[in-house]
Amino acid sequence: MKCDKIRDLISTDYIDGQLNEVKTRQVKEHLAGCGQCSLFEEALRKSAVEPFKNIKEIQPPDYVWERIKENIEEEAQPQKENALVCLRDYLKPLFSIPKPVFAAISVIIFLIALTSSVVFFNSKAQINNYFQEQQEFMNSLENSSGASGAGFGTAIEEYFL
C-alpha cells in the first residue's frame, strides 16, 4: 500500500480501531518499514489523540436545572379564564392572517363602503328631486284650478258640471 493511502487509514480507521485484522496487519507492516509514516503516526497520537484521553465529563451547575424547572412550570401554567383572554382567543385567527392579506381585505371593505355610500346618497338626491317635482306639479295644478272657483280638476269635468 502507498504512503498516502496508509496515512489516510492512520488518520481515521487505524487510530480509531475500526480496521479489520488483515488491514491492521498491513498498516503495521508498512509502519515498521517506513520512517515518514511512522513519524506521522507518532505526531498524530501526540497532537490529536493523547490530549483527549481521560477527559472527564463536566457536570452543569445546579442552577441550570432550576432554570429548566422554572421554564417548564411557566409553560405548564393554565391560562387564567377571563373575558379579555376569551376575546383575545376569539380574535386571534383574525390577527394570524398575513399582514398584506389583512391590508388588502381592509382596502376592499373600505372601497365597498365608500361606493355604497355614494350610491346611497345619489339615490336619495334622486328621490328628493322626484318629490320636489311632484310638489311643484301639484302646486301648479292648484293654482290653475283655484282661478275657476270649484276646482273640480280637469276641463272636461268642468264642461259637464
Next chain:
Amino acid sequence: MVDIPKDIVIRAASGDRLAFKEIYRLASGFVYSVAFRIANNKADAEEVTQDVFMQIYRNLNSFEFKSSFKTWTYRITVNTAINKYRQASREKIRREKYEVETARSSVSDKSLEFVEKESSEQRIASLLSELDSDQRACIVLREIEGLSYKELAKVLKININTVRSRLKRAREALIQNASKGDVKP
C-alpha cells in the same frame, strides 16, 4: 454508548416530571460536556444545555424511538451548540471591529499579558478552537464521547465517509497547529 432506559422516556413523555428529572440526571453530563467543548465557553454551554432540555421536554411526545434516545439527544445538543457558537463568533467579529475603530487614539493597557499555567481543560479548549464547528463536533463526539463512526454518522446525519473525511481534516489541522507551536505539547 449506553442509552437512557425506554420506560423512563415513555413516562416522561406522558408528563411524569420525576421521570424527566431522571432523564436530566442521566443526560446532563454529556449534554453539558459536548455543549462546552463546541461552544467553547461556560455561559454559552449553560444556555445550550437549558435550550436542549427544553427542546427535549417539548418534543418528547413526538419521539418515536426510530433512533436511540441518546442519539437524538446528542443531535439536538450538537445542532444547538454549533448554532450558538456561530452566533457568538459573528457577535465577536462585530465587537472586535467596533473596538478597533473606536480605540485608535486611546492608550490602552490591553498589551498586558496574562501568563497562566495551561490546565488540561484550557489545553483542550485551545486545541478545539483551531477547528471549524463541524470538525470540532466530530472530534468531541469521537475522542471525548467515544462514539463509533456509525453512531457519529447517525448523530450528525451524514455519510460514514463524510465522518472519516472530517476526522481526517480535523486531525491534520491539530498536527499542523502543534508543529507551528500554537499548542504546547
